Amino acid sequence: MAVLRGSVELVIPICERPASKSTPLAKLLRWRSQSRHKASSISTALSELDGGPDSSELLTELEWLLDDAVEKCGRGDRDDLDQERNDTLAGHGEIFLRASLEELEQGWKERIDRRRPFQYVTGSSHWRDLVLGVQEGVLIPRPETKQLIDLAAAAMDGNSELARGVWVDLGTGSGAIAIGIARLLDGRGSVIAVDASEVAIAVAEANARRYKLQEAVTLVKGSWLTPLRDEAGKLSGIVSNPPYIPSRNLGRLQAEVGKHEPICALDGGVDGIDHLAEICQGACWALKSGGFLALETDGGEQAQTVAKILSDKPFEDIKVVKDFAEMSRFVTAFHT
């Protein structure tokens, strides 16, 4: 199900669609049972291949898909009903769905056969405490990226003035970071979310609206800080998760990522630092004095490189911060 926003077809997450379809319960359970078998048979084949999902992940995803699609029949109920024999189920009648059985069948087939990301199948991504709409053309928010919000919060704690200013999310994609920061600002400041992709702009705007932040978040189409010349020297904070994968590594990504997510959101150039470097450059003139910069990187050596770049520019208190897997993932700094 989709809605036209400008020239973009905006996908409505399954969990938000009306339960206007229906199917005989027995048929749904039969399909569920078959899908479980198929998922189980995968075992570790995909994870060994390219770090893809194993059967326990797929089985969990199947249940989540049903959670989103099926009205009034939770996991427990589904398990209970499964135990009964088929002929007794015949009397149970129709069950209401937010996505038709055909759509579910199609979606699951794509998941297994084509490795289509689960989040695109359901049209939603659970990130932090948000449920964001996502679709092809927008990067699915990563769990590591959550930490950027925490880092921004820490900066605001250290200098409450920052919370009253303008923050920028460069390469907003689904709008995850922009929404996270807008919630921190809580009306005191505002957020500008920039992305070069029209699909991203439409999706991010819909997500901001989802969280009633359409006033707090302004969407701007363009490349990094170029469209924000007028804000020179005025920004309180710049936060970004720009594409940082070295081009040579793109071919080895797991299929969900490499074959389905937008390459422009992943490709960081030769050493993966092309966009990071450009942002660091722009931050010099864009941030006000005392303004905060936080960047997500490919980790390890790349993080050190970014820190080095900043050390040759008007920045102080440059830090490399580890993520939950103990990888040096983030670089933060304050404009002098």
Place this chain on the structure above:
Amino acid sequence: MDFLSPDKHAPIPDDILRILEKRMISIEDRHACLSKALLEPGIASDELIKMNKELRKLDYSVDMIKALRAKEKEVIGLKELVKESVEDEEMRRLASGELQTATREVRDAQHDVLLKLIPKDEADSRGCILEASCLICFIYLLGAGGDEASIFASDLFKMYEKYAANNSWRFEVLSITTTDTRGYKEASAVISGDDVYGALKFESGVHRVQRVPVTEKAGRIHTSTASVAILPEANEVDVEIRNDEIKIDTYRAGGAGGQHVNTTCSAVRVTHAPTGIVVAIQDERSQHKNKAKALSILYARLYELERSRAAASRSELRQDQIGSSDRSERIRTYNFPQGRVTDHRVGVTQHSIEQIMEGIGLEIFVNALKMQHEASALASLKAAAA
């Protein structure tokens, strides 16, 4: 004249009355002595203040004692009157009625004096900090050793329940393990109210019953025992999870992570270093939610651990108190055929076992025990000062 209202208090046994009389005399003496001394000239001002303070404290007690003596005199007078008016039917009836009322009033006054004369704070705070601040205590009954023992345990439990009600304390049953014959093998409750521990602490020990059990067919008297343990309840269980004590794992197998990976698996494992408790959650759809869930489960587990630790130490205390349920260690005997209850520690007997089992009259034992406790404490103080 009020024939319908029930006795507020059970009659005080003679042995207690004797102790009470002694106390009252010594207070009256002390009061008189201080009053006279304050009239002397040339007393230092701080000494004056001290003496005056003590005198004021004794004033209240002395007033109560005076009131009691007046009532006692009245009773004596009425008794005389009843004797003298043998001829006069009408007169005798009136006098008898008034005698009854007056006797009851004397009993009430005796109770008030008794309660007033027991020094509270000093005795209780001398030994244990916990006692002085204790508004909650935990009562545990053990009726092991046969059907009769467990039936007796249930009788005692109900007695304490009624005693608590009479004192407007809250009695909250924690657990009861019953037997086939509706006795209590084990029972426990939390009692809360003003100074409950101070009032109930003397109940700890072995209680002995002598009666014909309900299960006995031949009508023979049996002796059984039940154990009571009274424990002060410590503070509320408090659990704190400190950030530097927990480690959060996100099951990432290593590798690049970040933009390289698209996984729906957001499993989180929280390890609590001090206890070694590990909670792993993966069923929520975001790491955020899994982490929140893991932490709340960790909290619940730590809380449970603390509670059982508190209960275990309580259990140890309980074991110490109950000790061996040896019949020779009994603190009190309840003799139903003879209708009396004897506390062996103070040698006090009450002849109203029905009332005792209804929770009325236990304070007599308590007060006697408190006085004994205080007396021995004073004695040891004197000995130390000598």
